[in-house]
Amino acid sequence: MGPPSGVCAPPGPAARHNDGVNRTPGTVPAERRRRPGYDRDSLLEIAVGTFNERGYDGTSMEDLARALGITKSSIYHHVSGKEELLDLAVSRALDALFAVLDEDAGPDAGSTERLEYLLRRSVEVLAAELPYVTLLLRVRGNSPAEQRALSRRRELDHRVAELVHQAAAEGGVRGDIDPALASRLIFGTVNSLIEWYRPDGGLAVDTLAAAAATILFEGLRRKPVQGA
């Protein structure tokens, strides 16, 4: 879905991926917009987009520089290297996902209600932080930064599995499927959204979250009418 790889020469010294708003919104006085330059966050945003298009390992610093419209060496002014970019990105995703676990699902919510709430909110966070979550879910563990990310992900999975287990013990979810397996399938479904969902594509996040919750909790099969 991205633009086709450029063939024609871009105008100017290098085609800038961005034009105008590079800094975090509300930080710059809107005056003097010549040669804006990047700050850490705006640079990260473009970098993560490029990582997701070509894969982290498939993206060279040269690729990043081209996407940013600056030179390779300029990138090192902002970050220590490629790996720090990865670290910043996946940390952002992990922080957002962990935060959902601590949210209040309502005053008198049991484990089953909390699980449904977690499912819906996870979809919303995935959509809100899509590029960062995408990068996180593709990490392979080749470098120290990636291994740290995998370690935090495992802790996240563990806490989610606990909740499914509680819901099963509480009797809210069916007993003929192992809670650990159910947990894997539920969040496998949620995580698979990064492969195709795009928040600007005409499908509202709420609709998506509701559809996922309906299929996973109520099932896809049309139920026979009660009187039939």
Added chain:
Amino acid sequence: MGPPSGVCAPPGPAARHNDGVNRTPGTVPAERRRRPGYDRDSLLEIAVGTFNERGYDGTSMEDLARALGITKSSIYHHVSGKEELLDLAVSRALDALFAVLDEDAGPDAGSTERLEYLLRRSVEVLAAELPYVTLLLRVRGNSPAEQRALSRRRELDHRVAELVHQAAAEGGVRGDIDPALASRLIFGTVNSLIEWYRPDGGLAVDTLAAAAATILFEGLRRKPVQGA
């Protein structure tokens, strides 16, 4: 879950990943087992395993050589390069997945039964060809071989979506969820299995396929007893 990256020097000229059975089973007379060497298939098997551990782009020919226990240049005796290895692997996965679409789901199976059959069989094929399917599902499209793979995958997705649409039109699946969305969610769930399922891990494929079908078609929620 692979062995930790070696730190100590391996015995001999290089540690061989395999010891004894390199050729396709039943091809060699079991006599004379000194210096077996690889054929295309046995080499591909190790290569794909390495790709899946470190990522395709994250795996250098040097990494492959180390995993194979031979030198880089020896690899070029079997294949034209890294990209042909990818091509061979993802083609194998695609052929297996396409074959399921042409299987007979039973003499009097409607679209809904055919969809359930496709779901179960897809899980089985994913498990049977796990390394190859894993590699396929991670392809990013950076090279011609990858783009060919993505193109075939899209055709596969399209044919699957058609079947879900038919099942919906037939009235077998609930009407309040868009068939295209349902299709994405179903096969997102199936595809997510590559992230954790290991055929030798104590969970039988049939159990897994049945659990996935149950959750997706019947839902996770415990149904209230009829008399309650």
Added chain:
DNA sequence: GTCTATAAATTGATAGAC
């Protein structure tokens, strides 16, 4: 905050002997 220039290491791949 970005640039040019360049270093040092790694990468995919080939030639030719055994």
Added chain:
DNA sequence: GTCTATCAATTTATAGAC
């Protein structure tokens, strides 16, 4: 079927000017 030796291109990263 595998080896040693080698190459040209690319890759990550640094030095120092503007």
